[in-house]
Amino acid sequence: xxxxxxxxxxxxxxxxxxxxxxxxxxxxxxxxxxxxxxxxxxxxxxxxxxxxxxxxxxxxxxxxxxxxxxxxxxxxxxxxxxxxxxxxxxxxxxxxxxxxxxxxxxxxxxxxxxxxxxxxxxxxxxxxxxxxxxxxxxxxxxxxxxxxxxxxxxxxxxxxxxxxxxxxxxxxxxxxxxxxxxxxxxxxxxxxxxxxxxxxxxxxxxxxxxxxxxxxxxxxxxxxxxxxxxxxxxxxxxxxxxxxxxxxxxxxxxxxxxxxxxxxxxxxxxxxxxxxxxxxxxxxxxxxxxxxxxxxxxxxxxxxxxxxxxxxxxxxxxxxxxxxxxxxxxxxxxxxxxxxxxxxxxxxxxxxxxxxxxxxxxxxx
Amino acid sequence: xxxxxxxxxxxxxxxxxxxxxxxxxxxxxxxxxxxxxxxxxxxxxxxxxxxxxxxxxxxxxxxxxxxxxxxxxxxxxxxxxxxxxxxxxxxxxxxxxxxxxxxxxxxxxxxxxxxxxxxxxxxxxxxxxxxxxxxxxxxxxxxxxxxxxxxxxxxxxxxxxxxxxxxxxxxxxxxxxxxxxxxxxxxxxxxxxxxxxxxxxxxxxxxxxxxxxxxxxxxxxxxxxxxxxxxxxxxxxxxxxxxxxxxxxxxxxxxxxxxxxxxxxxxxxxxxxxxxxxxxxxxxxxxxxxxxxxxxxxxxxxxxxxxxxxxxxxxxxxxxxxxxxxxxxxxxxxxxxxxxxxxxxxxxxxxxxxxxxxxxxxxxxxxxxxxxxxxxxxxxxxxxxxxxxxxxxxxxxxxxxxxxxxxxxxxxxxxxxxxxxxxxxxxxxxxxxxxxxxxxxxxxxxxxxxxxxxxxxxxxxxxxxxxxxxxxxxxxxxxxxxxxxxxxxxxxxxxxxxxxxxxxxxxxxxxxxxxxxxxxxxxxxxxxxxxxxxxxxxxxxxxxxxxxxxxxxxxxxxxx
Numbered sequence: 001x002x003x004x005x006x007x008x009x010x011x012x013x014x015x016x017x018x019x020x021x022x023x024x025x026x027x028x029x030x031x032x033x034x035x036x037x038x039x040x041x042x043x044x045x046x047x048x049x050x051x052x053x054x055x056x057x058x059x060x061x062x063x064x065x066x067x068x069x070x071x072x073x074x075x076x077x078x079x080x081x082x083x084x085x086x087x088x089x090x091x092x093x094x095x096x097x098x099x100x101x102x103x104x105x106x107x108x109x110x111x112x113x114x115x116x117x118x119x120x121x122x123x124x125x126x127x128x129x130x131x132x133x134x135x136x137x138x139x140x141x142x143x144x145x146x147x148x149x150x151x152x153x154x155x156x157x158x159x160x161x162x163x164x165x166x167x168x169x170x171x172x173x174x175x176x177x178x179x180x181x182x183x184x185x186x187x188x189x190x191x192x193x194x195x196x197x198x199x200x201x202x203x204x205x206x207x208x209x210x211x212x213x214x215x216x217x218x219x220x221x222x223x224x225x226x227x228x229x230x231x232x233x234x235x236x237x238x239x240x241x242x243x244x245x246x247x248x249x250x251x252x253x254x255x256x257x258x259x260x261x262x263x264x265x266x267x268x269x270x271x272x273x274x275x276x277x278x279x280x281x282x283x284x285x286x287x288x289x290x291x292x293x294x295x296x297x298x299x300x301x302x303x304x305x306x307x308x309x310x311x312x313x314x315x316x317x318x319x320x321x322x323x324x325x326x327x328x329x330x331x332x333x334x335x336x337x338x339x340x341x342x343x344x345x346x347x348x349x350x351x352x353x354x355x356x357x358x359x360x361x362x363x364x365x
Numbered sequence: 366x367x368x369x370x371x372x373x374x375x376x377x378x379x380x381x382x383x384x385x386x387x388x389x390x391x392x393x394x395x396x397x398x399x400x401x402x403x404x405x406x407x408x409x410x411x412x413x414x415x416x417x418x419x420x421x422x423x424x425x426x427x428x429x430x431x432x433x434x435x436x437x438x439x440x441x442x443x444x445x446x447x448x449x450x451x452x453x454x455x456x457x458x459x460x461x462x463x464x465x466x467x468x469x470x471x472x473x474x475x476x477x478x479x480x481x482x483x484x485x486x487x488x489x490x491x492x493x494x495x496x497x498x499x500x501x502x503x504x505x506x507x508x509x510x511x512x513x514x515x516x517x518x519x520x521x522x523x524x525x526x527x528x529x530x531x532x533x534x535x536x537x538x539x540x541x542x543x544x545x546x547x548x549x550x551x552x553x554x555x556x557x558x559x560x561x562x563x564x565x566x567x568x569x570x571x572x573x574x575x576x577x578x579x580x581x582x583x584x585x586x587x588x589x590x591x592x593x594x595x596x597x598x599x600x601x602x603x604x605x606x607x608x609x610x611x612x613x614x615x616x617x618x619x620x621x622x623x624x625x626x627x628x629x630x631x632x633x634x635x636x637x638x639x640x641x642x643x644x645x646x647x648x649x650x651x652x653x654x655x656x657x658x659x660x661x662x663x664x665x666x667x668x669x670x671x672x673x674x675x676x677x678x679x680x681x682x683x684x685x686x687x688x689x690x691x692x693x694x695x696x697x698x699x700x701x702x703x704x705x706x707x708x709x710x711x712x713x714x715x716x717x718x719x720x721x722x723x724x725x726x727x728x729x730x731x732x733x734x735x736x737x738x739x740x741x742x743x744x745x746x747x748x749x750x751x752x753x754x755x756x757x758x759x760x761x762x763x764x765x766x767x768x769x770x771x772x773x774x775x776x777x778x779x780x781x782x783x784x785x786x787x788x789x790x791x792x793x794x795x796x797x798x799x800x801x802x803x804x805x806x807x808x809x810x811x812x813x814x815x816x817x818x819x820x821x822x823x824x825x826x827x828x829x830x831x832x833x834x835x836x837x838x839x840x841x842x843x844x845x846x847x848x849x850x851x852x853x854x855x856x857x858x859x860x861x862x863x864x865x866x867x868x869x870x871x872x873x874x875x876x877x878x879x880x881x882x883x884x885x886x887x888x889x890x891x892x893x894x895x896x897x898x899x900x901x902x903x904x905x906x907x908x909x910x911x912x913x914x915x916x917x918x919x920x921x922x923x924x925x
Contacts, residue, residue: 050548051547051548052544052547052548071547072544072547072548073547073548073549073550073551073552074550075548076550077548078548079545079548081541081544081545083541085539085541085542085544085545086545087542087545087546087559087560087563089563089564098546098549098551098559099549099550099551101550101551101555144549145548145549148549148550154548
């Protein structure tokens with residue numbers, strides 16, 4: 001059952017729409033990520049949900065009752081801010097106790113200790129925020145938000161100010177705490193890896209609207225728009241024309257494949273997306289593609305124009321004469337001493353049919 | 366590789382930087398350090414010139430009437446500092462944190478006292494509540510002459526100083542903390558107590574300290590409205606002008622130096638603490654949208670604003686009516702200063718010349734002192750000495766500075782004695798008196814310019830000096846004009862530092878206000894004070910316009 005219901009939310013600042021008719025729901029115990037580029041409206045949406053900003057239009061419901069006009073102090077939502085906003089003149093414990101006004105002194109202390117222990121900082125209660133590291137400050141902010149037993153947890157880019165290593169550790173920790181408490185959570189992030197790893201459901205936003213809303217796996221596997229395909233992971237976009245017997249890609253007609261549940265209008269153009277790591281490379285003149293993929297792959301000749309070393313993987317840009325475009329290809333680095341393909345190598349690219357995903361031209365579903 | 370030409374230029378650069386620094390430091394030694402040293406030395410010598418150690422301090426502390434004024438000074442300054450800081454905090458809060466309408470107007474009205482001598486407020490109080498006052502009935506059986514008048518007058522003229530400190534303090538609050546508190550269930554009152562107020566604590570302390578020092582070292586208000594209530598500053602004036610006892614004057618001067626020095630170090634400490642608390646990512650706090658709060662704020666600020674308007678308004682009325690309160694027909698006779706004791710139009714022209722000189726010399730000196738401290742690459746020791754010398758005047762009350770000038774420039778074996786009694790010494794004394802604020806303003810402005818400009822120019826083969834004239838000075842012009850305007854206004858309104866230093870032919874308008882009031886010509890004193898007010902306001906406007914003109918011509922880089 002949905003706990004939080006956002007209906008038709010619109011926000012405009014002096015005539016400019018930041019949010020356009022956004023609707024969203026969060027179920028019990030669910031971890032939802034709002035993902036999108038900067039300026040897409042995700043932080044504004046979060047600020048409206050926690051009550052700091054007010055919507056121009058639309059309604060918010062929590063547990064069935066309307067909260068659109070409820071001030072933030074009466075919503076009982078816990079918020080962790082991007083900058084943490086820890087009170088610099090209070091100790092870590094006093095920060096955690098700030099939201100526990102309704103409890104008596106000893107109970108406050110007990111609850112604050114419990115929360116600090118939850119985030120692994122029971123020994124740091126007496127420290128001031130300036131005496132804590134970035135990651136520790138982040139945990140205190142989380143403990144402070146969770147202490148009053150909020151009905152909903154809101155996280156605004158909680159990890160963006162931290163070093164890459166600390167960030168990865170905290171991802172697990174936040175998810176583990178969220179699972180343990182079973183508290184419905186919304187997290188804003190611009191980091192797709194973070195969203196894919198942590199969320200039950202990702203809400204991808206673009207330009208004040210929801211572009212796609214799905215499980216991380218589906219979002220990655222089946223983007224429903226060019227924007228989704230391009231924003232989540234890297235992607236090559238290939239144009240094709242629908243014909244009776246299949247798809248025409250470049251000069252060649254490829255037989256129909258079950259995964260292409262493409263629109264049936266014969267003669268229409270479609271865009272196909274393919275991930276760089278799903279393309280295989282073979283030497284020119286090789287018959288291996290036919291062996292490996294039987295007939296289930298599109299095979300195209302090409303010339304390597306650029307080689308990129310990225311540690312765990314190799315990246316190649318391959319000029320494909322038949323498509324008149326450059327395709328990006330990625331291969332795992334298996335420990336070779338030199339790049340498997342040098343610049344100007346003539347190669348064959350094999351794209352499995354199942355990897356070619358039709359993408360609608362417009363973001364609407 | 367550096368070319369030999371580049372090398373030669375860079376040596377020349379270094380020499381010029383050294384020269385400017387040495388010149389400024391020399392002037393500082395002469396016009397800041399030496400008078401101060403002479404004051405301290407004189408306080409341990411008897412009037413006959415014998416070394417007596419701390420005997421005069423002991424005698425001072427043993428004299429009941431002087432003990433009395435010391436205690437009164439401390440008490441009144443503390444009371445005025447508390448009340449002014451509280452009122453100014455309310456005003457600053459209304460301006461920064463509420464949805465009150467007409468904020469620019471309120472701010473402008475609150476800055477009125479900056480443009481008038483402190484005496485004006487006291488004279489107006491006399492016209493409102495004095496023996497012939499319009500609202501004398503409000504006083505009941507009490508009297509405005511005395512401690513009450515000193516406190517009220519002090520609150521009125523120090524108000525804008527406190528207001529500016531507290532507005533800065535509120536404007537640099539981190540708005541995200543209040544947002545976080547709201548999501549944790551805190552209401553407006555709890556947010557104010559636990560978030561807003563703690564963030565302002567340094568601002569409030571600084572405001573208290575500043576007002577305390579301003580009041581304890583000011584003697585204009587006490588002189589006009591103090592009646593029988595003596596304070597340290599009037600003691601000093603009487604010792605020097607009345608009894609010509611410079612040694613005892615020096616002792617009182619040292620007593621005035623103590624709180625000012627304490628404030629100087631406290632301020633430095635607080636400034637460091639406050640800037641450390643403010644992170645680069647802070648977000649400006651949003652004003653509350655509450656209509657109720659805006660209404661309360663408007664009422665509060667209107668009452669205070671009306672008081673300021675009533676003060677300046679009464680001075681204007683007093684200047685233009687025949688004989689308050691018996692004959693209210695309009696007249697210009699109070700402006701015939703030449704017929705008054707201790708007045709004369711000459712004093713006004715003297716003031717204009719002196720203020721103009723202080724504006725030009727002060728702005729140039731402040732720019733170069735800040736430039737040497739911030740931009741030059743001569744030794745650190747030299748730069749720090751100059752910085753200390755430039756901020757030292759903040760710790761010297763005007764009266765003590767003026768007395769130091771008499772003792773030093775009128776002392777024996779003084780080759781510069783020809784300066785004594787000239788208009789120039791008034792200019793130098795005034796520049797020194799107000800130098801610290803100007804220096805710090807210039808420093809803040811230069812700090813905004815990228816340090817790497819000099820490096821860039823140098824790697825492009827330009828000399829340091831060429832960067833100074835082609836980049837640094839043009840970009841600093843707005844700040845230079847602001848500083849010049851600051852010197853101009855303060856030179857017109859100041860009394861304390863120059864009151865010992867003028868000769869009959871170099872008397873200033875602000876001193877004429879004091880002397881005419883002393884001689885019983887209160888209406889002409891009010892007239893002169895009003896004239897100073899309008900001149901200062903006009904001067905400020907003129908500097909503003911000039912700065913605007915220069916801005917539009919040379920500051921196109923500021924537009925995006």
